[in-house]
Amino acid sequence: xxxxxxxPTPSAKERLLASARVLFHERxxxxxxxxxIVRQAGVAKxxxxxxxxxxxxxxxxxxxxxLDGWVRKVHxxxxxLAQRSDRIATVFEDIARAVESHTFFGCxxxxxxxxxxxxxxxRVVADRYRTMLRAHLAEISGADAASSLASRxxxxxxxxxxxxxxxxxxxxxxxxxxxxxxLVSAHTTKA
Amino acid sequence: xxxxxxxPTPSAKERLLASARVLFHERxxxxxxxxxIVRQAGVAKxxxxxxxxxxxxxxxxxxxxxLDGWVRKVHxxxxxLAQRSDRIATVFEDIARAVESHTFFGCxxxxxxxxxxxxxxxRVVADRYRTMLRAHLAEISGADAASSLASRxxxxxxxxxxxxxxxxxxxxxxxxxxxxxxLVSAHTTKA
DNA sequence: ATGCAACTATACCGATCGGTCTGGTAAAGT
DNA sequence: ACTTTACCAGACCGATCGGTATAGTTGCAT
Numbered sequence: 395x396x397x398x399x400x401x402p403t404p405s406a407k408e409r410l411l412a413s414a415r416v417l418f419h420e421r422x423x424x425x426x427x428x429x430x431i432v433r434q435a436g437v438a439k440x441x442x443x444x445x446x447x448x449x450x451x452x453x454x455x456x457x458x459x460x461l462d463g464w465v466r467k468v469h470x471x472x473x474x475l476a477q478r479s480d481r482i483a484t485v486f487e488d489i490a491r492a493v494e495s496h497t498f499f500g501c502x503x504x505x506x507x508x509x510x511x512x513x514x515x516x517r518v519v520a521d522r523y524r525t526m527l528r529a530h531l532a533e534i535s536g537a538d539a540a541s542s543l544a545s546r547x548x549x550x551x552x553x554x555x556x557x558x559x560x561x562x563x564x565x566x567x568x569x570x571x572x573x574x575x576x577l578v579s580a581h582t583t584k585a
Numbered sequence: 586x587x588x589x590x591x592x593p594t595p596s597a598k599e600r601l602l603a604s605a606r607v608l609f610h611e612r613x614x615x616x617x618x619x620x621x622i623v624r625q626a627g628v629a630k631x632x633x634x635x636x637x638x639x640x641x642x643x644x645x646x647x648x649x650x651x652l653d654g655w656v657r658k659v660h661x662x663x664x665x666l667a668q669r670s671d672r673i674a675t676v677f678e679d680i681a682r683a684v685e686s687h688t689f690f691g692c693x694x695x696x697x698x699x700x701x702x703x704x705x706x707x708r709v710v711a712d713r714y715r716t717m718l719r720a721h722l723a724e725i726s727g728a729d730a731a732s733s734l735a736s737r738x739x740x741x742x743x744x745x746x747x748x749x750x751x752x753x754x755x756x757x758x759x760x761x762x763x764x765x766x767x768l769v770s771a772h773t774t775k776a
Numbered sequence: 777a778t779g780c781a782a783c784t785a786t787a788c789c790g791a792t793c794g795g796t797c798t799g800g801t802a803a804a805g806t
Numbered sequence: 807a808c809t810t811t812a813c814c815a816g817a818c819c820g821a822t823c824g825g826t827a828t829a830g831t832t833g834c835a836t
Contacts, residue, residue: 406813422702424615428794438814439795449794500699504751508691508699511613524751545760552747553740560695560715560743569736597783619824629784630825640824 406441414456419499423453423509450513453506457519460502464523468530478582479575481534482547486554486571493558493567500559501552527551535578543581550574597632605647610690614644614700641704644697648710651693655714659721669773670766672725673738677745677762684749684758691750692743718742726769734772741765 404412413435417426428449432439446452467488472481492498499505503520510516531551532544550570557566595603604626608617619640623630637643658679663672683689690696694711701707722742723735741761748757 422700424700425703427792429792436814439816440797441813443795444812499702504747505699507751508696509613509615511690512616520751542760545755545757546764549741549744549748549757549761549764552751553744556695556743556747557740560698560711564736566736566740569733570740573737573740618822620822627784630786631827632783634825635782 406435406437407445409435409437410442410445410452411456411459414452415459418453418456419497419502423506450510450515453510453513454515454519457502457506457516457523461519461523461526465526472530472534478535478578482531482574482578483571485531485534485551486567486574489554489558490567493563498558501555504552504555524548535581537578537581543577546577547574550577597626597628598636600626600628601633601636601643602647602650605643606650609644609647610688610693614697641701641706644701644704645706645710648693648697648707648714652710652714652717656717663721663725669726669769673722673765673769674762676722676725676742677758677765680745680749681758684754689749692746695743695746715739726772728769728772734768737768738765741768 410431414426414431417431417434428439428442431452432442442452446455468485471484471488474481489498503523506513506516507520528544528548529539531547532539532541535543535547537543537547550573554567554570557563557570601622605617605622608622608625619630619633622643623633633643637646659676662675662679665672680689694714697704697707698711719735719739720730722738723730723732726734726738728734728738741764745758745761748754748761
């Protein structure tokens with residue numbers, strides 16, 4: 395039985411966003427030309443510009459799609475009744491799982507800011523993501539979003555992603571996870 | 586009195602590397618065209634290709650220059666007789682100072698890996714940098730390079746840079762610095 | 777003084793970029 | 807029946823890309 399929200403034949407817009415996602419992840423944004431996106435989506439070039447004002451608009455839509463996906467994922471898998479340290483561990487396991495399945499290409503928002511440093515709209519979405527990331531990490535650790543602990547968890551999350559992107563990963567992700575859990579435990583017992 | 590190693594008139598190669606550095610930092614690598622580099626260096630296009638085989642080779646030379654500069658900087662300012670936590674603090678103060686002076690554009694090696702994901706030579710230089718970074722952080726903290734503490738310090742260093750790049754920086758750098766110093770102190774007193 | 781190497785200046789190359797335009801097809805709305 | 811909407815296919819546009827070629831100049835070494 396199909397979900398009513400999933401059309402059996404994706405629209406041109408959906409196919410464009412889907413192939414843009416794959417290509418931006420695998421090759422980066424700037425090296426991925428319009429023609430390639432269109433061809434891989436099996437869509438006419440005009441359909442791209444009927445749905446998006448420009449390549450930049452497509453990039454922003456792609457980032458918003460990534461943000462939506464991230465929100466849905468963390469809401470779907472996070473168990474509010476679990477131990478704080480387990481909820482923290484889940485976040486880092488996510489990164490490790492993506493690395494193992496070779497579907498990890500770094501943080502899409504960080505990558506986009508680096509690739510398009512002059513695009514204000516990209517910055518806006520990235521800021522929105524980072525605010526929500528901080529809120530989520532604060533929530534699952536039982537800390538205030540403005541707290542020092544929340545800052546430190548954001549730092550460790552960013553760090554794990556950077557390490558996964560840059561290194562051959564000698565347990566850096568689990569190291570970040572362990573330190574994060576230590577911080578949360580210390581904070582929990584202290585309170 | 587001039588240093589013997591600094592020519593009064595920089596060669597074409599030196600001028601090219603100097604302007605490549607500025608442009609790659611400010612605009613990123615891919616959006617910076619050859620013509621712009623050449624024009625800003627006040628150099629003929631042929632001089633670029635007399636000194637570098639391709640734009641990619643220029644990028645690699647730029648990264649090697651960045652690595653050299655980083656090595657010289659840390660060797661110049663680090664005081665082996667200082668307290669461990671002070672030596673750690675210096676590393677993070679460096680980032681904060683760069684941010685304040687608006688000469689901070691994120692980690693050149695991370696940025697280059699993101700902008701040119703298919704360039705193996707870029708990866709090589711980036712790996713070299715990361716090995717030296719780990720060795721340096723291990724040394725100034727009195728830890729083994731393969732130790733858990735060294736991993737954690739690398740994580741926090743990366744994190745501080747990412748936070749500085751992505752955020753409006755509400756004390757994230759000093760938060761990373763504080764945590765790093767706490768880890769080193771705990772490790773020192775334990776031993 | 778002569779020859780070579782390094783340099784400047786600029787025209788030029790094919791390829792590709794983001795983006796537009798034309799033209800045609802198929803389904804849905806009225 | 808007619809229009810509108812959404813779509814595909816692909817030619818086409820000017821601009822820019824990385825890179826080469828031509829031609830002339832400067833300065834140093836022998």
